[in-house]
Every structure is written in C-alpha cells, then in structure tokens.
Amino acid sequence: MKHTYLAKLLFLLLFVCAGFTSAFAQTGAVSGRVLDEKSQGVPGATVLIEGTTLGSSTNSDGTYLIQNVPAGAQTLVTSFVGYNAKRQAVTVTAGQTTALPDISLAENTTLLSEAVVVGYGTQRRQDVTGSIATISEKQFVQGQVTNPEQLIQGKVAGVQITSGGGAPGAGSQIRIRGGSSLNANNDPLIVIDGVPVDNSENKGVSNPLTLVNPNDIETFTVLKDASATAIYGSRASNGVILITTKKGLSGEKLRVNFNSQASISQKTKSIKVLSADEFRNLVNTYGNASQKALLGNSNTNWQEEIFRKAYTFDNNLSLIGSVGKVPIRASVGNTMQEGILLTNKLSRNTGSISITPTLLDNHLRIDINAKGSWVDNTFADAGAIGNAARFDPTQSITTGDDSRFGGYYEWLNGDKTLNTNGTRNPVAQLNQKRDRSTAKRAIGNIQFDYKFHFLPELRANLNLGYDLLRSNGTTFVPAYSALEFSNKGANNIYSQKKDNKLLDFYLEYAKQFGEHRLTVLGGYSYQDFIRDQPLDSYQASADGTIIKPAFPFKTQNTLVSFFGRVNYNFKDRYSLTATLREDGSSRFPTGNKFGTFPAIGLAWRLKEEDFLKSSSLFSDLKLRVGYGITGQQDIESAAGNFPYLARYTVGEASASYQFGDQFINTLRPEGYNTKLKWEETTTYNAGLDYGFLDGRISGSVDVYLRKTDDLLAKIAPSALTNLTNEIITNIGSLENKGIEFALNTNPVRTNDLNWNLNFNAAYNENKITDLGNTLPDFTGYAVGGIGGGVGNNIQINSVGYSANSFYVQKQVYDANGRPIQGLYADLNGDGKVTIDDRYRYKTPAPKVTMGLGSNASYKKLDLAFTLRANLGNYAYNNINSQQAALAGLSTNGFLQNLTPDIYNTNFTTYQLFSDYYIENASFLRMDNVTLGYNLRPVAEGKTSVRVTLAVQNVFTVTKYSGLDPEINTGTSTGIDNNFYPRPRTFTLGLNLGF
Numbered sequence: 001m002k003h004t005y006l007a008k009l010l011f012l013l014l015f016v017c018a019g020f021t022s023a024f025a026q027t028g029a030v031s032g033r034v035l036d037e038k039s040q041g042v043p044g045a046t047v048l049i050e051g052t053t054l055g056s057s058t059n060s061d062g063t064y065l066i067q068n069v070p071a072g073a074q075t076l077v078t079s080f081v082g083y084n085a086k087r088q089a090v091t092v093t094a095g096q097t098t099a100l101p102d103i104s105l106a107e108n109t110t111l112l113s114e115a116v117v118v119g120y121g122t123q124r125r126q127d128v129t130g131s132i133a134t135i136s137e138k139q140f141v142q143g144q145v146t147n148p149e150q151l152i153q154g155k156v157a158g159v160q161i162t163s164g165g166g167a168p169g170a171g172s173q174i175r176i177r178g179g180s181s182l183n184a185n186n187d188p189l190i191v192i193d194g195v196p197v198d199n200s201e202n203k204g205v206s207n208p209l210t211l212v213n214p215n216d217i218e219t220f221t222v223l224k225d226a227s228a229t230a231i232y233g234s235r236a237s238n239g240v241i242l243i244t245t246k247k248g249l250s251g252e253k254l255r256v257n258f259n260s261q262a263s264i265s266q267k268t269k270s271i272k273v274l275s276a277d278e279f280r281n282l283v284n285t286y287g288n289a290s291q292k293a294l295l296g297n298s299n300t301n302w303q304e305e306i307f308r309k310a311y312t313f314d315n316n317l318s319l320i321g322s323v324g325k326v327p328i329r330a331s332v333g334n335t336m337q338e339g340i341l342l343t344n345k346l347s348r349n350t351g352s353i354s355i356t357p358t359l360l361d362n363h364l365r366i367d368i369n370a371k372g373s374w375v376d377n378t379f380a381d382a383g384a385i386g387n388a389a390r391f392d393p394t395q396s397i398t399t400g401d402d403s404r405f406g407g408y409y410e411w412l413n414g415d416k417t418l419n420t421n422g423t424r425n426p427v428a429q430l431n432q433k434r435d436r437s438t439a440k441r442a443i444g445n446i447q448f449d450y451k452f453h454f455l456p457e458l459r460a461n462l463n464l465g466y467d468l469l470r471s472n473g474t475t476f477v478p479a480y481s482a483l484e485f486s487n488k489g490a491n492n493i494y495s496q497k498k499d500n501k502l503l504d505f506y507l508e509y510a511k512q513f514g515e516h517r518l519t520v521l522g523g524y525s526y527q528d529f530i531r532d533q534p535l536d537s538y539q540a541s542a543d544g545t546i547i548k549p550a551f552p553f554k555t556q557n558t559l560v561s562f563f564g565r566v567n568y569n570f571k572d573r574y575s576l577t578a579t580l581r582e583d584g585s586s587r588f589p590t591g592n593k594f595g596t597f598p599a600i601g602l603a604w605r606l607k608e609e610d611f612l613k614s615s616s617l618f619s620d621l622k623l624r625v626g627y628g629i630t631g632q633q634d635i636e637s638a639a640g641n642f643p644y645l646a647r648y649t650v651g652e653a654s655a656s657y658q659f660g661d662q663f664i665n666t667l668r669p670e671g672y673n674t675k676l677k678w679e680e681t682t683t684y685n686a687g688l689d690y691g692f693l694d695g696r697i698s699g700s701v702d703v704y705l706r707k708t709d710d711l712l713a714k715i716a717p718s719a720l721t722n723l724t725n726e727i728i729t730n731i732g733s734l735e736n737k738g739i740e741f742a743l744n745t746n747p748v749r750t751n752d753l754n755w756n757l758n759f760n761a762a763y764n765e766n767k768i769t770d771l772g773n774t775l776p777d778f779t780g781y782a783v784g785g786i787g788g789g790v791g792n793n794i795q796i797n798s799v800g801y802s803a804n805s806f807y808v809q810k811q812v813y814d815a816n817g818r819p820i821q822g823l824y825a826d827l828n829g830d831g832k833v834t835i836d837d838r839y840r841y842k843t844p845a846p847k848v849t850m851g852l853g854s855n856a857s858y859k860k861l862d863l864a865f866t867l868r869a870n871l872g873n874y875a876y877n878n879i880n881s882q883q884a885a886l887a888g889l890s891t892n893g894f895l896q897n898l899t900p901d902i903y904n905t906n907f908t909t910y911q912l913f914s915d916y917y918i919e920n921a922s923f924l925r926m927d928n929v930t931l932g933y934n935l936r937p938v939a940e941g942k943t944s945v946r947v948t949l950a951v952q953n954v955f956t957v958t959k960y961s962g963l964d965p966e967i968n969t970g971t972s973t974g975i976d977n978n979f980y981p982r983p984r985t986f987t988l989g990l991n992l993g994f
Contacts, residue, residue: 027068028092032100034062034078036138040934040944042105043252045080050087057251061944065097078103104751117221117242119191119231120461120506120521120565127569129577129601129624130228131685131702133157133742135220139758139853141866142930143950144263144312144987146337146346147207148214148243149174154851154868154927156222157702157740157760162968164206165980166265168337168346169377171207173968176224176239177706178736178764178845180681182797183728184712185634188239189232193369195445195465195502196235198529200634203496204377204437204471211373211441211469213333213350215259215316218246225685225704226628227601231563233581234595234631237681237708245369247354248320248327255321258992263312265983267340268953270303271879271963273897276393282898283889291890296395302388305397306426310338310983326357340983342430344380348373363451370444377473379435384426386787386978389879392895397427406432410482411894418485422894425482432481437473442466445502457511461523467500497532506563519567529557557641560584575603585633585678589644592677599628620691620698632679635712635728643728644676671727679730681708699743706736713771713797715781731772734803738764748856755856762849766802782807787977788882788912794975802843804973806876808915809838819916821907841915844967844974846922847872860934866927870966875921877962878977885910901961921965921974923958948989953982
C-alpha cells in the first residue's frame with residue numbers, strides 16, 4: 001500500500017517553508033529609541049507601521065524593535081499619552097534591521113483624549129464640563145521640596161499656596177478662588193488615591209501633608225467649580241485637590257530609581273533694627289539717666305546669633321515595573337532637614353507600595369495602595385525671632401556665670417532677681433527649650449473594580465480606605481531657665497490618635513449608542529473621623545510627677561452620603577454632566593443633619609462643528625458652563641464636633657475650689673447652638689478651552705461667581721444665657737467673583753531644542769454681603785490680633801467689604817511727608833479724632849495672582865524656572881508699629897531695640913492703628929531655577945544618570961519694607977510679626993535609573 005498522504009504532507013511542508021523563506025527575504029526590522037523633551041527614554045510608547053498591525057511598545061529606556069516589516073517605503077507612527085504623535089518616513093531593507101535616529105516627542109498641551117481624574121473615576125478631557133486643571137510630574141516645581149503642595153505652587157490659575165514660613169515642614173495656606181468662609185475651614189478637600197484625608201489640627205505636626213512623600217506623587221488634579229466638585233458635596237466649597245500616586249507599569253521589567261539631593265539653606269534678609277552703636281546713640285540722645293545706665297558694652301547682632309546655615313539630605317529609592325503580570329511599585333525615602341533657626345530639625349522616613357493586579361480575564365482590577373511615614377520634629381521657639389529683633393544689642397549673649405540661667409544674660413531687677421517682664425534672651429530661648437514630637441501616619445486603600453462578565457458596560461467599585469495618625473510630644477524647659485523660672489521649669493506632654501475610616505461603593509454603567517455616549521454612576525459613602533487625645537497637654541515636673549492631671553478628650557465625626565452622576569455626550573460635540581450628593585453629618589442637630597448638593601455642567605466643542613473641523617488654525621475650542629451648590633461643615637470650634645450640644649468642660653487650674661489640701665477643678669457650661677446647619681456655596685462658572693496650531697498654543701479662560709450663604713462664624717451671642725463670649729452660628733453671606741486665564745505654549749520644538757512655557761493669571765474679588773446684624777451702629781466683627789497691646793485687632797469683617805479688611809485710622813502727614821503723631825482724619829465728622837474714626841483700608845488677599853513656568857531642553861541639557869506674583873495684597877507691619885516709637889525703648893527696667901523707622905516717624909507713643917503701617921505687599925518672586933544634565937548612559941539601555949543644580953527663593957521684588965511680603969502665620973494673614981524667614985536653598989541632585 002502506497003502512503004500517498006506522506007508525499008502530500010512533505011509537499012505541503014516544503015511549500016510552507018518556501019513561503020516563510022520568501023516572506024523573510026522580503027521583510028526587515030526597524031529599531032530605535034523614543035525620547036521626551038528632556039532627552040530621557042519614554043517607556044510604554046507605542047510605535048506602529050502605518051496601515052498595518054505591526055508595532056511595538058518601548059522598553060523602560062525607550063528602545064523598541066519591530067520585526068517582519070515589509071521591505072520598501074513605510075511610515076512610522078510614534079505616540080504616547082500626553083504627547084503629540086510623530087510620523088516619519090523610513091525605508092526598510094529586506095533581511096536587515098534599520099536603525100533609526102532617536103525620536104523626540106513633544107508634550108501635547110491639549111491632551112484631549114487623556115483620561116482625567118475626577119471624583120469617583122475618570123473622564124476623557126474632551127468630555128469634561130467643569131473647571132479642572134491637571135499638573136503632572138514633568139511640570140512640578142523642582143529642587144528641595146518637603147511638602148507635597150509646594151510641587152504645584154504657582155502652577156494653577158486661581159490656586160494660591162502660601163507657606164507659613166521657612167521652618168522645615170511648615171504648614172501652607174491653600175486657597176482656591178479665595179476663601180468661601182469666615183470661621184469655618186477655607187482649605188480645599190484633599191483626596192489621595194481616592195481617600196479624603198483629614199488635614200485638621202495634628203498635634204506634633206505643623207503640616208499634615210508633610211507626612212506624605214512628594215516623590216511618590218504622580219499628578220495633582222484641581223477641581224475648581226461646582227460642576228467638578230459637587231460630587232464631594234459637603235466638603236467641596238473650597239475646591240478639591242485629587243492626588244494620584246505613582247503605580248507600577250504593566251508588562252515592564254522591574255527597574256530601580258535612586259534619587260538623592262543635598263541642600264544648603266541660608267537666611268537672605270534680616271529685620272531692620274538699630275545696630276549696637278546706633279542704639280547707644282539713640283538712648284544717649286532720647287533716654288533718661290536710668291535708661292542710659294542699662295546700656296552694655298557689647299556689640300551683638302542677635303539675628304545673626306539665632307540663625308545658621310542649614311543642611312538637608314533627601315534620599316529616595318523606588319522599584320517599579322511588573323512581577324509576572326502584576327504591576328508593582330515600592331519606595332522608601334529618608335529626609336533630614338535642618339531649619340535655619342537654631343535647634344530646628346525635621347527627620348522623615350517614608351515607605352509606600354502599590355500593587356495593581358487584574359484577575360478574572362481582566363474583568364477585576366484591584367488597586368492596593370499603602371503609604372506610611374514616621375516624622376520626628378525638633379521645633380524651635382519662633383518667638384525667639386521677635387525677641388532677637390527687640391533685644392538690646394549692647395548686651396552679651398552670656399554673663400560668664402554658668403550657675404545662673406545657664407550662664408545666659410537675662411534682664412534683672414535692682415535686687416538682682418529676674419525681671420519677668422523683660423525680653424528673654426533669644427539664644428537661651430532656643431537652646432534651653434526642648435520641643436520634640438514624633439508622628440506616625442498611614443494612608444492607604446484597597447479598591448476593587450469589577451466589570452461584569454454578562455454585562456461589560458456595568459462596573460462595580462468598592463473602595464476601602466484608612467488614614468491613621470499617632471503622635472506624641474514633649475516640651476521641656478529646665479528649672480534654671482528664665483523662660484519658666486517662676487514655674488520652676490516646664491515639662492508638657494501630649495499625645496493624639498486619629499482614625500479616619502472610609503467605605504465607598506458605586507455602580508457605573510457606560511455605553512456607546514451610535515453617536516451617543518452615556519455614563520451613569522450611583523453610590524454610597526461612609527466616612528468616620530475619630531480623634532482621641534488621652535494625654536491632652538498635661539504638665540509634669542522634671543522628675544515626671546504629674547502636677548496637673550490629664551483630662552482625656554475624644555470626639556467623633558461621621559459623614560454618610562449618597563451620590564450620583566450622569567455624563568452624556570453626543571457626536572463628541574455636546575456634553576452634559578449632572579451630579580447630586582446628599583450628605584449627613586453628625587456635626588449638626590436633628591433636622592439639619594442632611595444637606596443636598598446638586599450641580600450641572602454643559603460643554604460644546606465648537607472644533608467638531610463643520611465650520612471649524614477642517615481648520616488648521618484651531619486644534620481645540622470648547623465652551624463650558626456650570627452651576628452647582630456645595631457645602632461646608634468643617635467647623636473650627638472649641639466644642640469639637642458637637643457645637644449644638646449642651647455640655648460641660650473642665651475649668652482651668654485657676655477655676656478650682658480647695659477642699660482641705662486638695663484643689664478640685666470645676667465644671668463649667670459651654671455655649672451651644674441648637675440651630676446650626678450647613679454653610680452653602682452656589683457657584684456659576686463659564687469657561688473656554690482653546691488650542692491653536694496643532695496644540696502648540698493652548699489654555700483656558702474661566703469666569704465665575706461664588707455666593708456663600710448661612711456663613712458659619714464666631715459671633716457674640718445675642719443672649720447671655722449661653723455663658724460664652726463667642727458662639728458658632730449661621731450668619732450672613734459672602735461672595736467671590738473673578739476670572740482665570742491659563743496659557744501653555746511650545747514656541748520651539750525641534751529634534752535638539754524644545755521649549756515649553758506656561759503662564760497663568762487670576763483675578764478674585766471678595767466681599768461680605770450680609771452678616772445678619774441689623775443694628776444701625778454695627779461695624780462688624782473684629783479679627784486679626786496684633787502685638788503691642790492686649791486684645792487689639794487690626795482687621796474686621798464688615799458688610800460691603802472684603803473679609804479681613806484692615807480697620808485703621810487715616811494718618812495725617814506734615815509738609816515733609818512725615819506722619820504726625822496722634823493726628824488722624826476726622827472721618828465720622830463729629831469734630832473729634834477718636835478710635836471711632838477708623839475706616840476699612842485694603843486687604844491681605846491679593847487681587848491678582850500670576851505664575852510663569854518655563855522648561856527648555858537642548859540635547860542633554862535642560863533648564864527650568866518658576867516665577868510667581870501677587871498684586872494688590874497689603875500687610876500690616878507689626879514690627880514697625882511696636883518698635884518705631886520711643887515708648888517701646890524701655891519698660892520696667894529693661895531696654896528694647898527699635899527699628900530705623902523711628903527716624904521717619906519720631907513717634908514717642910504707639911500708634912498701632914495708623915494706616916501708615918499698612919504697606920503694599922505686592923511682589924514678584926522667583927521660586928526656583930533648576931539646571932539639569934543627562935549624562936551618557938553607563939550601559940546603553942540599562943542605566944541612566946542625571947545631575948541637577950537648583951536654587952530656590954532666588955529673588956523677590958517688592959516695595960514692602962519688612963522681612964517678607966508673603967505673610968501667613970497660620971492664625972493671621974497679612975500681619976507681619978514674628979515671621980520665620982524663608983531661606984534661599986541651593987540643591988545638588990543625582991538621579992540614577994537602572
């Protein structure tokens with residue numbers, strides 16, 4: 001029997017082999033590398049042969065290889081999210097690998113198809129109807145950045161970030177489109193990887209965000225109008241900042257990145273005071289015999305003695321890629337930062353891990369994020385800054401007598417006892433006070449996103465999150481220190497525990513029906529905030545014996561919410577977003593616990609209309625309008641989370657009764673308000689997104705009006721039965737209106753040279769429209785405490801004026817332009833000059849904020865800088881108002897230094913309320929300049945090396961005569977008194993990737 005099928009099979013095999021050989025002979029390969037504008041490899045970019053299915057993704061170093069490419073002329077298309085696609089012609093030679101020159105991608109500033117992070121999910125940027133700004137890692141402020149919010153300072157129109165000074169980890173004031181409240185929290189809601197975090201007071205930490213490592217952050221997304229923020233309801237009146245941390249890369253080999261920075265910081269400016277010789281001349285000219293007798297023989301520059309050059313070392317190690325098919329990123333970091341003020345130091349250790357596996361045939365995605373930090377703080381007593389400006393420069397730092405006050409010079413009475421009223425020695429104040437704390441924080445979540453097998457358009461998302469804080473600290477002053485001499489020293493101890501638990505669940509249905517695209521989302525949220533202070537700042541003796549017993553404090557705040565959102569798009573031209581959230585808060589009484597917060601946004605992409613679709617001039621043009629209501633329930637109150645409940649609190653040590661040899665603290669009733677309700681902000685927004693010349697010019701323009709009603713404010717109660725001087729209540733209204741402008745340009749874009757320029761500007765006008773008081777002589781509520789007297793305030797909240805307006809007397813000047821002591825304009829026309837002639841003059845809030853950022857690269861060299869400007873903001877120079885009058889020279893047997901302004905005023909008595917001390921604090925500040933260079937890889941495709949040199953706080957241009965025009969002390973804005981100066985910092989950085 002002949003096996004003819006064997007011959008047929010052999011013939012078939014020969015035919016297939018011949019075909020393969022023929023095909024191989026007619027194809028070749030293409031290889032190369034894809035770079036970004038900084039000449040760094042772009043991992044994960046897509047490289048395709050146009051018109052075919054042949055392609056590849058770039059490796060971690062940006063290299064690619066495409067095989068089996070038909071010989072002859074082809075077109076290579078390279079693309080990556082966030083960058084302009086690039087097409088280039090290539091001739092493929094059969095049987096050979098064609099090595100192409102490096103492909104440089106330029107950033108696409110329009111990013112129309114980019115997935116934008118929004119509340120509870122993402123949207124295509126072209127479908128967004130609200131006012132949203134996204135800042136990615138490539139746009140971050142560079143140099144030594146300790147706090148995450150500093151990464152976007154000056155980068156977003158309408159977002160003003162003001163640090164509280166130059167201390168390591170100093171807190172920042174963040175304002176989005178101005179403040180919408182008077183006494184409630186004006187800070188935006190911050191959400192990290194889907195977990196709204198608690199940024200209220202944290203004991204032992206000057207800034208809660210310091211506990212988050214900036215190196216772990218990938219993007220900031222700022223939600224500004226109600227159409228974008230209303231999905232967060234009761235906490236969204238001041239805007240929302242969504243922080244997304246870095247994740248692993250699917251399909252990538254694990255790679256290691258090491259980033260190290262070393263910095264040196266130094267003081268750039270001192271408070272202007274008299275030198276020792278100038279001070280002696282002043283005292284000898286104007287002083288009496290007893291004052292002259294107090295002069296010393298030294299020449300001490302106290303400000304030079306309390307400040308130093310400070311060093312920072314910041315090291316971060318990360319691992320990113322995939323383990324098998326599971327994307328993973330892990331990192332550890334260590335920061336050791338000295339403050340320029342003696343004894344001030346911060347040490348931070350952080351760790352994070354992100355794992356994002358997909359299961360069930362890619363229908364189930366799991367996001368696991370965990371971040372932990374351990375921060376040790378050594379705080380310096382900032383009061384030493386003011387004392388250094390006041391202390392007599394003719395005195396020595398030490399006396400040579402080591403047995404008294406630790407050897408430091410202190411003011412004494414005639415009988416050689418300590419003068420308790422005298423200015424304390426600032427060097428001793430720093431060296432003899434040990435103020436330390438430890439704070440540990442853990443933030444994380446696990447999120448399950450399941451796409452139903454039987455209905456892929458339907459997704460279920462469950463997010464379980466946590467934010468835990470444990471902190472404790474001690475403040476110790478020895479008994480021999482003049483600081484606590486009369487108390488025989490101090491040993492204050494405190495601790496705090498905060499637990500924030502989150503459960504979010506929602507269903508989302510997304511479906512494309514021809515030219516219609518519909519997304520419907522509905523969900524439930526539960527969040528619990530528990531604060532426990534078992535040791536609420538009690539005092540112990542030096543040997544640890546408790547003098548004042550601890551009174552534990554524990555409080556809880558719970559939010560329960562239902563939310564929904566509908567997104568509809570037609571023909572990629574017309575978009576609608578409607579959201580609704582109902583929040584219930586434990587902070588309000590029955591009947592007012594729940595609030596409803598709706599919003600709607602509409603967008604029209606004119607670029608997709610026939611009359612613009614083929615335009616080569618416009619790459620994008622979209623109109624947006626939005627309306628919505630958001631809420632506020634974050635109340636600043638001694639009542640904690642229950643200001644509507646009648647309650648008793650433990651009295652201070654002075655409010656006690658003696659029974660035998662024991663002193664028993666009393667319980668006292670506190671004020672409360674049974675009618676508290678939500679503060680509500682209604683926002684109207686209209687915007688235009690634009691792009692020209694293939695995205696080389698793009699940006700947005702927004703106009704808005706925000707009206708806040710039922711303001712939560714501290715006021716004097718109308719009835720005395722509340723037994724309190726101030727009470728939280730709902731009064732009046734406030735409005736902010738303004739315009740924002742953002743411009744992104746790419747003026748130069750070649751293979752070797754690339755330049756991106758970003759500019760933003762915002763104008764905001766704030767006005768109080770109602771305070772609920774109908775008394776005809778009601779002037780407003782005084783705020784803004786100042787030094788130079790007891791209980792004095794320099795600001796006021798009044799109807800028809802900006803919040804925190806300065807409330808001062810109008811100074812009269814002589815023919816030489818010098819202020820005349822005690823002579824002010826009679827503004828009320830009663831024929832007398834009194835304190836009742838005060839008027840509202842200027843405000844600490846700027847009318848205009850601007851930011852300019854530039855990133856330029858030439859081959860392996862790059863240069864970046866960030867400029868910021870505030871215009872129309874004013875500051876009260878509380879240093880001069882206290883130290884530019886002869887009355888401040890000597891009080892009760894000690895001398896105090898004065899400022900040179902005494903020669904401009906010749907004031908003999910304090911003139912604290914003179915508008916002479918309200919100064920224009922507008923400024924232009926260069927925040928950062930960074931020069932970088934990418935060294936040739938040690939092993940091509942495996943190792944990258946980059947070095948940077950950065951300078952921060954480069955210069956400031958201002959007319960303000962004080963230390964710094966940008967004043968935010970945490971409790972007061974625009975009042976210059978005891979401000980920790982911002983240093984100039986030089987940073988050398990090294991980045992290794994392998």
